[in-house]
Amino acid sequence: MKKFSMPKALTLFALLFPVAVMAQEGAYTVSLDYGPGVTNKIMFNRFTLSTGGKKDTAITLNGKATFSGIVNDERQRGQLIVIEGDYQRGGLFYLEPGKININYQGKHPVISGTPLNEDYQVFRELLNATVDSANVNNTGRPVTEFDPGMMNARFNVIMKFMAARPKSEISVDLLNEIGVRFKDKVQMVAAYDKLTASAKKTPQGIELRNRIKGLGAAKVGDMAPVFTTPDTEGKNVSLADYKGKYVLIDFWATWCVPCIAEMPNLVKAYSTYKDKNFDILGVSLERPDSKELWLKVIKRDNLTWKHVSDMKWWNCTPALLYNVSSVPANFLVDPQGKIIATNLRGEELQKKLAEILL
Template sequence: MKYTLIALPFIALQFGARAQEKLPFTLSGDIKGLSSRYIYLTYAESADEYRTDSVLLQNGRFTFKGNLVQPVEARLYMDKKAAMYGEGDMASFFMEAAAMKLTSATGRLKDAKLTGSKAQLDQDLLNAERAPVMKKLKPLSDAYGKMNLEYIAAMKAKKPEAELETYKTKLDKLKDQMEPYYDQMEKTDKAFITKHPNSYVSAQLLRFRVSAMPLQEGEAFYARMSPAMQQSADGLEIKKELDGLRSGSPGSPAHEFTKTDINGKTLSLADFKGKYVMLDFWASWCGPCRKGNPHLKELYSKYNAKGFEIIGISDDDSKPEAWKKAVEQDGIGIWRHVLRGLDWSKREKNLPNPEDVSDYYGIHSLPTKILIDPNGVIIGRYGGGGEDDEAMNRKLAEIFAKGV
């Protein structure tokens, strides 16, 4: 299972800078059985307006009014704190500039159905296509969620390391069991995007799928979108993702960086010219990354004397001690290690973060490996948005069979 770095419970859409006309919408609701209390609606209203409205429920009924540039995914909830973490009773749906109605006969927002939105009809169709896989995935997902809460509680209680490792092992096993269903879900989503290239639902799907696709596949999906959809909020973000992925894909020059390594020494990618270099983007908390370290050690032992180097680039900027501990535990201190340079305070404010190496290589999931030739040109990408480890093995065998 890959660990996606951009996944969040709810992400506001980013709109293009081009001025667009706002049109009015009305969202009325009838949620049977709810007592009088405030209910909240959150959505992206425009390029620089992320809006949360509230109204008072009266006998389960409410009305929201506002303006939209284009269809957007919204969230309706009553518990602010739970909603912040994607928990509790809530409804997610696609709103658009129209008169819409949300109804539920059970008193639960999760059971509510929206009418009056064409974009939501597409989402309903996608949900129906996903349903068979979701039915099989849900028991595993629920078990994982429950165990993860137990693991977090154990960490807070400062339980012995052996007990924490037991939780990690069980969580990793559940992830492995879920992986085939995630693969099926990916195929379902791609089929939907292919059938509906100009749906806002497809654009949002592609926005969050494209960073894990090979560059050519993502470009092909993008090319099938209409010019208008390419200029939509998600269309612009898809292009941004593709541009980042292109910079970290074969044929592009490798971004040169200078960092302080795990031992306090200066490391510059430029100093490795003349050698084949594998950039290993990983993290101490990434189970698949750690599982892959024995194989990386084998490759390093096999090819290092022939001119092969590895540079580990960790996503542990906020927890450097965990990074150092993982390097020691896994015995991978035989090659150089640096932190990626992520500054969350800048990321949260959408400010430039020029020290973040991952951004220059289009890294959005872990593990991802970038292979660079002696001239500083990328010749392989493995993991997120690239090929698999078997392709990596073949590439290295081909290179060093030539007696380089």
């Protein structure tokens, strides 16, 4: 049971990415410092790959916050969401044994105190500089690292960090994250081979190796593996139902910020081509306790095509069939059931659909 004593500012703080936790055991304390301040209500959601989540809420007091607990020997995830408050401030961190300090008083959070977080802070500083540069002279909505137009830049920052720190467990996690952006298995293996032997022997390194072994299970030119999965009403939907149409199988999740950022592009594609023998089948990697949120996001974002999920998170059967190790990911299938393109986003998707449907 975690103990909380929380204090100062944020709102809808979208720390919507999982906080990775290494397979270590011990006590942790997280101290947050937002500066003099404002009261906020914060939810802390901690969950493992094999079990559901545990949620706690706390109120910040006088700009400071602390919470503590135990990291067990199973790999876990955590999530902080500010559900009431004055402004939005957030940032990922690693939950590991020791005292973790997060200072929110500057332009970007500064994380310190434990080995993984010290390493992760180096990556964040590289990425923050890239995003800040993209916002120079920008008079519109601020660019974020998760905007579709920043995906290549983020990929390049990750590759730069990995090259500089091949021993880092952060490098292993980041390679797991961006694996879907490699065009083929050869590129993925080349990046993996740059990691040190010690990094490859971590639980995450072993997991990454196993995923690489399965690469190529669903690639351009292959027949798309057929799956049957429950839809939002609990009725089974099969990929076979789409035979005779072009269908984009879109793997996403409500907790995935880049997935949500890409949705307007999918809405545009569906609206433009739904009457031209094209459809989308959304496959969401949701946790067992997130169906209500899943339905809410589908309605909120006007995602009017069919959606399915077996609510098994990373053990989602279609994701395993297609060897999906990170989201967003998608597969464009032709009327005969053959995969003709993968991971089309932004203008690449619009261009490909125009090429085959107009």
